[in-house]
Amino acid sequence: xxxxxxxxxxxxxxxxxxxxxxxxxxxxxxDEITAGIIxxxxxxxxxxxxxxxxxGGRRTDRTETLYSHGGVSYVYLCYGIHHLFNVVTSxxxxxxxxxxxxxxxxIGMEIMELRRNMPASKAAISxxxxxxxxxxxxxxxxxxxxxxxxxxxxxxxxxxxxxxxxVAGPRIGVAYAQEDALLPWRFFIKGNKYxxxxxxx
DNA sequence: TCCGTGATGCACT
DNA sequence: GTGCATCACGGAC
Numbered sequence: 001x002x003x004x005x006x007x008x009x010x011x012x013x014x015x016x017x018x019x020x021x022x023x024x025x026x027x028x029x030x031d032e033i034t035a036g037i038i039x040x041x042x043x044x045x046x047x048x049x050x051x052x053x054x055x056g057g058r059r060t061d062r063t064e065t066l067y068s069h070g071g072v073s074y075v076y077l078c079y080g081i082h083h084l085f086n087v088v089t090s091x092x093x094x095x096x097x098x099x100x101x102x103x104x105x106x107i108g109m110e111i112m113e114l115r116r117n118m119p120a121s122k123a124a125i126s127x128x129x130x131x132x133x134x135x136x137x138x139x140x141x142x143x144x145x146x147x148x149x150x151x152x153x154x155x156x157x158x159x160x161x162x163x164x165x166x167v168a169g170p171r172i173g174v175a176y177a178q179e180d181a182l183l184p185w186r187f188f189i190k191g192n193k194y195x196x197x198x199x200x201x
Numbered sequence: 202t203c204c205g206t207g208a209t210g211c212a213c214t
Numbered sequence: 215g216t217g218c219a220t221c222a223c224g225g226a227c
Contacts (some may be wrong), residue, residue, distance in 0.1 A: 041221070051222075062209065080206030082223050099222055130223050139210095173222055196223095202227080214216080 001155045002148050008070030008089050013065045013096035016089050017043035017168060020098055022159035024106060027152045030135040032111050034124055036103030037159060040188040040195045042171045044086070051177035054095035065144045066095035069093065073152055075143040076131070076148050081128030083139045087147065095119070101129045101172070101186070103136070104194045112136070128196035165190045172196070 003023065008015050018041075026035040046054040054066045054077075065074045066088055074086040075099055083088055090096040109120045112135040115126045128134040133139075138152070148154050166183040175181050188195045 044222080053222085058210090059209065076222090077206090077208055079223050081223060082209070083221055086222080097222095101222085124224085128223065171222075176221085204218105204226095205224100209220085211219095212217090 002153045003071075003156055005069070005071035005146065005148055008072075008087065008147065009091055011090045011094065013045050013089050013098060014185065015085075015131070015138055017041045017185065020100070020154070021166060021187060021189060022157075022161050024155045024157050024159075025100060025103055025136065025152075026107070026155060027136045027138060027142070028150060032108065032137070034108030034111050034136050035106045035155075036112075036132070037157075038102075038154075039100035039104050039107055040186070042098075042099040042101055042187070043183070043185040044099065046090070046096045049177070050180040050191045051171060051174040052095065052097070062197065063095070066097055067093050068144065068200070070096075071143045073142055073145045073147060073166045075138055075140050077140060080129070082128045085133045085138050085142075086135075099127045099129060100126050100132060102188070102192075102194050102196050103132045104192060105135065118165045125194075126193050131196075138183045161189055170188055 039173040047057045067094045072088040088095040090143045103126045105120045121143045126132045171186045
């Protein structure tokens with residue numbers, strides 16, 4: 001059920017960003033299990049990607065996680081408020097990552113409703129990377145965890161989306177990345193209400 | 202629309 | 215070592 005670490009060693013981060021759509025992201029925090037279907041991702045393509053924290057091969061205490069082998073979580077704080085969850089992919093010293101931007105709640109709805117203080121029927125409960133992470137109880141204590149462990153992992157439930165139902169568009173909030181800001185490296189499920197705005201290209 | 206909130210990274214001593 | 219601009223966002227107006 002759990003995706004093996006070998007799944008994440010694929011060196012094509014654009015492929016994995018799309019393949020992770022439909023996979024189910026689980027967390028177990030204080031014995032409470034919650035999970036959601038991944039419906040929106042963004043690819044961050046290593047040292048040549050100006051939007052990546054590892055652009056130009058930058059290594060700092062924070063970005064060190066990105067240089068791990070594939071199948072490790074990368075969680076960091078953004079704007080002082082939001083915890084953002086990424087999946088590190090590829091091999092050692094190749095800092096590729098996929099940002100999970102939205103999930104569709106699947107398991108542990110009432111726990112997620114308490115964490116977010118809103119009903120799961122509202123799309124905002126897990127639309128957007130900060131909200132999705134909060135619904136799943138993810139914070140920086142889950143940084144640099146193997147994704148086949150007991151705290152956070154991803155399963156394949158056989159959910160498949162046809163190419164027609166996957167939309168590619170520019171990534172959100174990366175205007176600083178100049179020409180790389182226009183690359184169509186954001187992927188989401190057409191029509192899914194939990195996809196963050198803007199949910200068109 | 203506007204702005205909170207805090208870690209981070211880098212330019213400086 | 216210290217200061218400060220910057221930031222993969224979201225929610226209250």
